[in-house]
Amino acid sequence: MQRTRFGDMACSIARTLDVVGEPWSPLILRDVYVGMNRFEQIQQDLGISRKVLAERLRWLTENGVLERRAYSERPPRYEYLLTAKGRELCDLLLVMVRWGDRWTSGEAGPPVLYRHHACGEIGHVELCCSSCGQPMRATDVDVLPGPGAGGGPLRTPDAEPTG
Numbered sequence: 001m002q003r004t005r006f007g008d009m010a011c012s013i014a015r016t017l018d019v020v021g022e023p024w025s026p027l028i029l030r031d032v033y034v035g036m037n038r039f040e041q042i043q044q045d046l047g048i049s050r051k052v053l054a055e056r057l058r059w060l061t062e063n064g065v066l067e068r069r070a071y072s073e074r075p076p077r078y079e080y081l082l083t084a085k086g087r088e089l090c091d092l093l094l095v096m097v098r099w100g101d102r103w104t105s106g107e108a109g110p111p112v113l114y115r116h117h118a119c120g121e122i123g124h125v126e127l128c129c130s131s132c133g134q135p136m137r138a139t140d141v142d143v144l145p146g147p148g149a150g151g152g153p154l155r156t157p158d159a160e161p162t163g
Contacts, residue, residue: 010150016092019063024048024056026093029082032066033090037079065089094125 007018020026024046031042043053057080060066065086071079082090094114101110101124113122129136 010148019060019065020089020092022056022059024052025060026096028053028056028060029065029086029089030093032080032082032086033093037081038071039078039080042080060086091125095127098124098126 005018006014006021009015020029027046028042031045036042036045039053039057042048042057043050046053048056057066057068061068061080063085064083066080067083068078068080071077097110097112097114105111114124115121116123127136128134134140
């Protein structure tokens with residue numbers, strides 16, 4: 001199956017999807033994040049085919065999201081660890097968790113709770129501005145062309161296309 005490539009687009013969302021946009025990838029990252037580092041653990045947890053899992057692990061490793069490290073020489077066995085790039089992608093997963101907990105959990109409530117190391121409280125991710133610390137949601141920002149925009153059209157929620 002030919003995979004659509006988004007990595008060459010002048011769009012950070014598209015470039016991110018090029019790395020983790022295939023539906024199994026965030027679930028593999030989640031498993032590695034919570035400590036399921038070995039192929040068999042991930043395969044058993046997700047019920048994913050061995051072929052697809054091997055392809056996804058190879059892709060995530062080639063893209064610097066995971067590191068493959070040998071833990072046994074006889075027989076050769078490997079574990080997968082998050083790189084700095086992978087750990088930062090887990091921040092994105094926490095934002096997805098917040099949305100999923102709010103809109104898809106139903107009466108049962110969230111399937112997982114997150115305890116913050118700094119305060120010891122159960123909480124959820126809140127997006128805030130890196131400059132002023134105020135809440136930052138899609139309705140609180142204007143989308144402007146950046147230095148890597150490449151002159152393509154840009155649409156903002158309340159504006160006509162530019163560029």
